Amino acid sequence: MSRPGATRPDQAGKEATWEGARDPRIVDATAEFPGPRLKRIWETKPGLLGWFATVDHKEIGKRYIVTAFLMLIAGGLEALAIRLQLSRADQHLLTPEQYNQLFTMHGVTMIFLYASPVLSGFSNFLWPLLLGSRDMAFPRLNALSYWIYLAAGVFLYAGFVVGLGPDDGWFNYVPYASKTFNPGVNIDIYALGLILLGISTTVGSANFVVSFLRTRAPGMSINRVPILTWGTLTASAANLLAVPSVSLAFFLLWMDRQFDTHFFDASQGQPLLWQHLFWMFGHPWVYAIVLPAMGMVSDALPTFCRRPLVGYTPVALSTVATMALGFGVWVHHMFATGLPTVALSFFSGASLIITIPSAVAVFAWTATIWTGRPVIRTPFLFFASMIVLFVIGGVSGVMTGSVPVDWQLTDTYFVVAHIHYVLIGINVFPVIGAAYYWFPKFTGRMLNEKLGQWNFWTMFVGFNLGFFPMHLLGLLGMPRRIYAYSAGMGWETTNLIVTLGAFLFAFGVLLFLINVAWSLRRGPAAANDPWGGATLEWAVASPPPVYNFAVIPQVVSRHPLWEDSLAEGEARSSLTRGLLLDRGRETIGTTPLDGQPNLILEMPGDSLSPVILAAGLSLVFAAALGHAWWLTGLGVLICVAALITWFWPRRVHGDVPRESAHG
Amino acid sequence: MTQAESPAPDHPAPHRNRARFRWLLLSLAAGPTGWICQLVVNYGLSSYACYPGDTPRRQVPLPGWTGEHLLLVAVNLIALALAVAGLLVGLVLWRKAQAEKPGGAEQLLEVGEGPTRFLASCGMMASAAFGAAILFNTVSTLAAPVCWDLTH
Numbered sequence: 129m130s131r132p133g134a135t136r137p138d139q140a141g142k143e144a145t146w147e148g149a150r151d152p153r154i155v156d157a158t159a160e161f162p163g164p165r166l167k168r169i170w171e172t173k174p175g176l177l178g179w180f181a182t183v184d185h186k187e188i189g190k191r192y193i194v195t196a197f198l199m200l201i202a203g204g205l206e207a208l209a210i211r212l213q214l215s216r217a218d219q220h221l222l223t224p225e226q227y228n229q230l231f232t233m234h235g236v237t238m239i240f241l242y243a244s245p246v247l248s249g250f251s252n253f254l255w256p257l258l259l260g261s262r263d264m265a266f267p268r269l270n271a272l273s274y275w276i277y278l279a280a281g282v283f284l285y286a287g288f289v290v291g292l293g294p295d296d297g298w299f300n301y302v303p304y305a306s307k308t309f310n311p312g313v314n315i316d317i318y319a320l321g322l323i324l325l326g327i328s329t330t331v332g333s334a335n336f337v338v339s340f341l342r343t344r345a346p347g348m349s350i351n352r353v354p355i356l357t358w359g360t361l362t363a364s365a366a367n368l369l370a371v372p373s374v375s376l377a378f379f380l381l382w383m384d385r386q387f388d389t390h391f392f393d394a395s396q397g398q399p400l401l402w403q404h405l406f407w408m409f410g411h412p413w414v415y416a417i418v419l420p421a422m423g424m425v426s427d428a429l430p431t432f433c434r435r436p437l438v439g440y441t442p443v444a445l446s447t448v449a450t451m452a453l454g455f456g457v458w459v460h461h462m463f464a465t466g467l468p469t470v471a472l473s474f475f476s477g478a479s480l481i482i483t484i485p486s487a488v489a490v491f492a493w494t495a496t497i498w499t500g501r502p503v504i505r506t507p508f509l510f511f512a513s514m515i516v517l518f519v520i521g522g523v524s525g526v527m528t529g530s531v532p533v534d535w536q537l538t539d540t541y542f543v544v545a546h547i548h549y550v551l552i553g554i555n556v557f558p559v560i561g562a563a564y565y566w567f568p569k570f571t572g573r574m575l576n577e578k579l580g581q582w583n584f585w586t587m588f589v590g591f592n593l594g595f596f597p598m599h600l601l602g603l604l605g606m607p608r609r610i611y612a613y614s615a616g617m618g619w620e621t622t623n624l625i626v627t628l629g630a631f632l633f634a635f636g637v638l639l640f641l642i643n644v645a646w647s648l649r650r651g652p653a654a655a656n657d658p659w660g661g662a663t664l665e666w667a668v669a670s671p672p673p674v675y676n677f678a679v680i681p682q683v684v685s686r687h688p689l690w691e692d693s694l695a696e697g698e699a700r701s702s703l704t705r706g707l708l709l710d711r712g713r714e715t716i717g718t719t720p721l722d723g724q725p726n727l728i729l730e731m732p733g734d735s736l737s738p739v740i741l742a743a744g745l746s747l748v749f750a751a752a753l754g755h756a757w758w759l760t761g762l763g764v765l766i767c768v769a770a771l772i773t774w775f776w777p778r779r780v781h782g783d784v785p786r787e788s789a790h791g
Numbered sequence: 792m793t794q795a796e797s798p799a800p801d802h803p804a805p806h807r808n809r810a811r812f813r814w815l816l817l818s819l820a821a822g823p824t825g826w827i828c829q830l831v832v833n834y835g836l837s838s839y840a841c842y843p844g845d846t847p848r849r850q851v852p853l854p855g856w857t858g859e860h861l862l863l864v865a866v867n868l869i870a871l872a873l874a875v876a877g878l879l880v881g882l883v884l885w886r887k888a889q890a891e892k893p894g895g896a897e898q899l900l901e902v903g904e905g906p907t908r909f910l911a912s913c914g915m916m917a918s919a920a921f922g923a924a925i926l927f928n929t930v931s932t933l934a935a936p937v938c939w940d941l942t943h
Contacts, residue, residue, distance in 0.1 A: 349803035351909035440903040445913045449920060452823045456830045468841035470937040474833045474928055481924050684803075686903060696902060697893075699801065721812070721906055722804045 147727040157678035166675035181734040183267035189253025196246035203237035215627035217615035228295040235298030243417040251360040257665035260345025262715040265338040273332035275742030280325035287317035294318035302392040319378040326375040333364035341720040347683040348723040359423025363416035370412040377405035407458035415454040421558040432508040433500025446485035479529030506580030510561025517553025542602025568654030587636030594629025662687030679706035741770035806891040818914025821877025822921030829870035841938035860939035867929040874922030881914030
């Protein structure tokens with residue numbers, strides 16, 4: 129064959145030449161070839177060592193999702209305890225300290241340990257399948273990201289279970305979080321835990337960015353990628369810029385608390401510096417935990433509307449634009465801090481203008497439903513309801529983006545209602561919908577549809593019953609984060625309704641978990657493409673083989689599986705005839721813009737290095753918490769040893785590698 | 792049509808040589824870059840001009856540099872110029888690559904085929920949207936000079 133990428137001019141006008149050490153063959157895939165050979169190459173060894181060593185993106189993705197759902201359950205139980213405490217006036221089910229830890233851990237859990245990781249889980253599982261690749265660009269980095277996430281979750285919860293959890297809110301404002309006012313170890317656990325989690329987020333984000341740029345199937349130019357990948361790419365790029373801000377903030381705070389530095393000291397430093405550093409991270413993070421979920425809706429909703437997404441180009445652009453604008457709105461969390469009014473106006477303007485790209489997505493989804501032929505199945509219900517909840521949460525966001533309105537509403541339950549409409553509406557609902565949609569691909573079985581409809585309506589009614597009245601509570605002046613309130617404030621009945629709604633919502637989530645448990649054993653077997661989807665993941669078996677694709681597909685459109693029905697052109701994507709890469713763990717590397725193949729990427733095999741490195745890092749942080757510096761040194765040595773084995777030169781097979789994916 | 796009967800796929804970007812990547816990048820990045828620079832500089836300079844609190848610095852009076860209003864005007868105009876430049880470059884690239892794939896602008900918005908014209912159109916739209924944001928900020932800065940007097 130001719131060299132796959134030989135003498136192709138790239139976008140810069142240069143010739144993008146084939147850089148690989150050999151030319152891969154193009155073959156037709158059959159049941160006998162090359163699947164069995166690829167299975168031997170890619171499969172993980174059985175047993176405990178194999179379980180810890182695997183770098184398979186599908187395994188890592190599922191672990192992310194399961195762990196994140198466990199966190200969702202934990203955060204949900206904390207929320208229910210909070211709601212019981214607030215269900216009546218003058219309630220004393222919890223002590224004030226327990227309450228502080230509960231609402232802090234609820235926020236930390238939901239925002240850091242559930243909302244982002246669950247999206248990482250979906251993207252880890254789906255990306256290589258959507259992009260026509262055999263794995264992420266850096267499989268070991270992927271495993272490291274998960275293990276550190278798990279370690280950070282355990283680290284943060286270790287203090288909580290013994291009554292020493294973070295207790296200053298997830299935003300952790302100083303000076304309340306300073307040693308003077310909070311002398312226990314609670315805030316130190318939070319500070320070190322968040323820095324540890326930041327490492328996980330950073331390496332995971334770098335992996336997504338490089339995977340997007342280099343591991344797409346031949347022909348999948350930048351305008352043919354699914355919106356989910358735009359969402360996760362944008363969120364990942366934002367994380368790379370935003371996470372250092374919060375990691376630095378927590379490191380400086382830890383220094384203040386442990387070594388008497390004065391970065392955030394009210395008398396000598398700048399307490400507002402904390403808020404700037406935190407919200408420079410915090411607001412982009414909010415977009416990072418909704419944009420991939422919006423991407424899942426953009427990709428999955430059209431399947432149930434039997435037509436492509438309306439306005440692919442503006443939706444892709446609006447995804448990126450939302451994130452860019454998201455970096456310029458952090459001060460709207462600080463409108464009430466006494467900053468000069470005229471300075472606030474710029475951030476108010478930015479907060480209002482962000483509605484434009486958000487509205488583009490809303491109109492695109494609505495038009496897709498309006499002009500399509502909707503099939504009302506459980507995933508559709510979750511996706512369609514997300515549009516409604518997004519609009520409600522968006523409108524209340526516009527209200528709080530206005531400085532004078534914010535001055536009235538700040539620190540009231542109105543803001544609690546807003547954040548929950550945004551985060552549950554644009555994260556939990558799409559995630560549950562996506563779970564129904566991709567469960568067949570994850571497990572090979574369908575979720576129960578009837579139970580799914582009960583699941584949806586219970587969650588939808590419970591959510592709105594629980595969270596919509598919070599707007600009213602806020603307008604009535606109920607402050608957020610209060611431990612108890614007096615009778616006669618006029619808040620009792622509404623709070624009771626909110627608590628009932630919260631329990632109904634939790635029951636809805638329970639129905640989902642029951643459905644998963646039941647369907648894993650008794651759900652009907654799923655075909656390759658049970659919904660009639662358009663993208664590449666539906667071209668492989670359910671669940672996919674360990675190597676994903678027997679041959680690397682060649683793509684000629686954005687919806688390879690709908691080309692015949694859409695008849696947008698004469699060319700057809702080639703799904704069963706393509707590049708044979710079977711001399712080891714290999715996938716094709718393509719050019720960033722045009723998706724033209726230009727080298728073979730030799731992927732690393734399973735390794736214990738990621739889990740050992742994560743254990744070493746955890747030891748470093750745990751020992752630093754107790755000032756056990758010799759243990760910290762031991763942790764560093766473990767990290768160094770893990771990195772040496774990780775990067776030890778290897779020869780995967782007979783070829784001289786031109787470019788190895790060391791991660 | 793089956794895969795076997797399908798013609799060999801064309802290069803996804805037949806007009807890639809008509810638009811250099813650096814110009815595409817300029818078109819895509821000019822608007823957002825101008826906007827974020829304007830936002831940060833406006834925030835800093837307006838806070839400097841209004842100190843302490845909402846009191847004009849000159850009225851206090853406080854020692855220090857007093858040329859902030861000129862810099863404010865300059866930065867706002869530069870940001871606006873960046874967005875306009877991005878829009879124009881995007882427009883030129885779009886005109887060069889608009890026939891990259893069958894169907895006009897409507898087809899591009901709907902389907903997105905043709906990566907060169909896709910990026911060019913994204914550059915145009917991004918420059919226009921961020922240019923609008925820059926324009927609103929500029930108008931508010933110049934038309935409502937709370938703590939500075941542009942005539943002095």
